[in-house]
Amino acid sequence: MPRQRRDQSKLLRVARLPNGLPTAATNARGLEMAGELEALIAKLRDFHDGIPVSPSEAVMFLGEEDMDVGTTWRSTLECLLADRLEPALAELRKLAACKPPKKEGQ
Numbered sequence: 001m002p003r004q005r006r007d008q009s010k011l012l013r014v015a016r017l018p019n020g021l022p023t024a025a026t027n028a029r030g031l032e033m034a035g036e037l038e039a040l041i042a043k044l045r046d047f048h049d050g051i052p053v054s055p056s057e058a059v060m061f062l063g064e065e066d067m068d069v070g071t072t073w074r075s076t077l078e079c080l081l082a083d084r085l086e087p088a089l090a091e092l093r094k095l096a097a098c099k100p101p102k103k104e105g106q
Contacts, residue, residue, distance in 0.1 A: 030096035037089050041081060048077040 051070045054060065060067045067075065 027096045027098065030092055034089055034092040034096060037085065037092065041085050041089065044077055044081060044085070048074055048081075 051074050053074070054068055054071050056065055056068075057071050057074075059065045060071050061075075
């Protein structure tokens with residue numbers, strides 16, 4: 001089985017209670033995935049921080065000059081982190097913190 005397919009099947013395997021709610025194993029896997037996403041976010045921040053800031057960056061952001069490659073990369077990474085990856089990380093952590101409801105009498 002190709003690696004990508006194996007990885008996807010691992011993501012689809014979640015233990016569930018009879019009522020369909022996720023178990024602690026699902027939450028643990030979600031936390032593991034959140035950790036992996038957090039590591040990717042850190043790598044992207046390091047990549048962003050390693051790209052030199054153009055002396056004309058402010059003028060480029062005002063639209064008075066075309067953006068250079070470095071400024072385009074920095075801007076794209078900032079948006080990707082703030083708009084997509086950091087919210088996704090927060091959602092994964094929130095879901096992983098969910099507890100199955102207790103049965104009556106517990």
